[in-house]
Amino acid sequence: QKEVEQDPGPLSVPEGAIVSLNCTYSNSAFQYFMWYRQYSRKGPELLMYTYSSGNKEDGRFTAQVDKSSKYISLFIRDSQPSDSATYLCAMSINTGTASKLTFGTGTRLQVTL
């Protein structure tokens, strides 16, 4: 069993839709949770970062963490064609110093006109 599970998609939605992307994890030691966006043949770009259960909002993006269920989500409101990309969840263990990230496989999102 992988430490982080993420549906690879592809997920296709019409412009303006609300998108829900999800990851589950098995290691309860994970404490930092991130979402990255990766355009084709580019490097991952940090979108959201959180370390506590609950919601964090930034513009059209909301990150949600439920540590009791080991489940994290990213919601995108009013989706745009420019949101078409692969979305990667990532998480890490708090070791007191910077530590490695464990990634999901990524969900490919296509927002159509």
Add this chain to the structure above:
Amino acid sequence: NAGVMQNPRHLVRRRGQEARLRCSPMKGHSHVYWYRQLPEEGLKFMVYLQKENIIDESGMPKERFSAEFPKEGPSILRIQQVVRGDSAAYFCASLPRGTTTDTQYFGPGTRLTVL
């Protein structure tokens, strides 16, 4: 304000040759991570370095792979005697000195193709 830089962006090698991938972290960043991304897979951690020190190499294959981050110059990921299975995108990420969070900033990657 330059981001993380990697070169070359594309590298083609024949089986048995050596591949050298370079990563220059963001200005002021002293932590460097290397990750590998195989087709249709997520990023897999390889190694974590600080200047002149390997902190965590638990993700590095035992043979043919090595990494360094010298006092001066970029971090280097070196793959000796490449095989077709080494074909992948290799990304480095950096973090500033003294950080306790894990918000890593990634470079554009080097795409290695082994013929």
